Amino acid sequence: MRDLGTGFGYLLKGQRWMARHGRQYGFGLIPGLITLVLYVAVLVALAMWGGDFVSWATPFADDWSSPWQGLFRGFLTAVLFVLALLLSVLTFTAVTLLIGQPFYETLSEKVDRDVSPDGTAPESGLPLWRELWISARDSLRILVRALLWGVLLFALGFLPFIGQTVIPVIGFFVTGFFLTEELTAVALQRRGIDLRARLTLLRSRKTLIWGFGTPLGLSFLIPFVAVFLMPGAVAGATMMARDLLGEETERELQEGEDPSPSGV
Numbered sequence: 510m511r512d513l514g515t516g517f518g519y520l521l522k523g524q525r526w527m528a529r530h531g532r533q534y535g536f537g538l539i540p541g542l543i544t545l546v547l548y549v550a551v552l553v554a555l556a557m558w559g560g561d562f563v564s565w566a567t568p569f570a571d572d573w574s575s576p577w578q579g580l581f582r583g584f585l586t587a588v589l590f591v592l593a594l595l596l597s598v599l600t601f602t603a604v605t606l607l608i609g610q611p612f613y614e615t616l617s618e619k620v621d622r623d624v625s626p627d628g629t630a631p632e633s634g635l636p637l638w639r640e641l642w643i644s645a646r647d648s649l650r651i652l653v654r655a656l657l658w659g660v661l662l663f664a665l666g667f668l669p670f671i672g673q674t675v676i677p678v679i680g681f682f683v684t685g686f687f688l689t690e691e692l693t694a695v696a697l698q699r700r701g702i703d704l705r706a707r708l709t710l711l712r713s714r715k716t717l718i719w720g721f722g723t724p725l726g727l728s729f730l731i732p733f734v735a736v737f738l739m740p741g742a743v744a745g746a747t748m749m750a751r752d753l754l755g756e757e758t759e760r761e762l763q764e765g766e767d768p769s770p771s772g773v
Contacts, residue, residue, distance in 0.1 A: 516720025516749065523745020524738070526620060537616050537740025540609025545736050547604075548597050555593050560586050595659055598684060598729055602691045603648040605739055610644055611637065613743050617695045620747040624758045633699045640698070647694060647704045655687045685722030686711065688729075692722075692746035693753070700754070710753050721749055 527534045563585045570578050606613060621630035633640060662680045666672040690711055697707050711718050725742055729735040751758050 512717035513720035516717040519745040519749040520721050524741035526744045527741040534740050540605050540612050541736035541739040544605040559589050601735055602688050610641055613695050617747045620744045626757050631700045658683045681723050682719050684726040685719050688726050689718045689722035692742050693750045696747040696750035
C-alpha cells in the first residue's frame with residue numbers, strides 16, 4: 510500500500526516542478542486549452558440537441574402515451590449526456606496529448622534532463638510524423654479498452670446497492686489506470702517502449718499507478734481543472750516513468766528542491 514502514497518507523491522512533485530518553471534507551465538497549458546474549447550462545444554451541442562437526437566433514434570416511441578414517452582426519452586437523453594461526460598474524462602488526456610504531442614515531448618524531455626543525475630534525456634530518434642502516428646494509434650487502442658470497461662461498469666451500475674457503491678469506486682480506479690498510461694506514454698514511448706510493454710510495466714505496480722491516476726481522474730471531474738493540472742501531470746508522470754524503469758533520479762529533485770539557480 511506504500512506505493513499508493515508514492516504515486517500521489519509523484520503527482521504532487523510534478524505540480525511543484527511546474528510551479529518552479531513558470532515559462533514551461535504556460536507552454537504546457539496551450540494543448541489543454543485547445544482541447545477544452547473543443548469538448549465544451551461538443552457538450553453544449555449535446556445539451557441543446559441531445560433530446561432531438563434521442564427522439565430521432567427512437568421512432569418506435571412516437572405513439573407511446575404520456576407520460577411514458579417523455580420518461581423513456583428523458584432517461585435516454587440523461588444516459589447519453591452522462592456517457593458523453595464519462596467519455597470526455599476518459600479521452601481528454603488522450604486528445605490533449607495527441608494535440609500537444611510536440612509540447613509535451615519538449616516538456617517531458619526538460620523534466621528528464623532536470624531530474625537526471627547526468628543531465629541527459631532519452632530521445633526516440635523518430636521523425637515527428639512517426640511519433641504522432643504511434644501516439645494516435647496507441648491512444649485509439651487505449652480508448653477502445655477504456656470504452657469496453659466503461660460499457661461494462663455502466664451496465665453493472667444497475668445492480669442494486671453494488672451498482673451505487675462498489676462500481677463507481679472501481680470506475681475511478683480504472684479511469685486512473687488509463688489516465689496514467691496515457692501520461693507515462695510520453696516518456697516511455699520516447700524510450701522505445703511499445704504499448705504492450707507499457708501496460709505490462711504499469712500492471713506490475715498497480716498501486717503506484719492508482720495512487721497517481723485515481724486522484725488525478727477525480728480532479729478532472731471538476732470543470733477546467735484538467736487544463737491547469739495537465740502540464741504538472743506530464744511532469745509527474747515522467748518522474749514516475751523513471752521510477753518504473755529503475756532509472757536514477759537526482760536526490761535534490763526527489764526531495765522537492767530545485768538545484769538550478771534560476772529555477773527555469
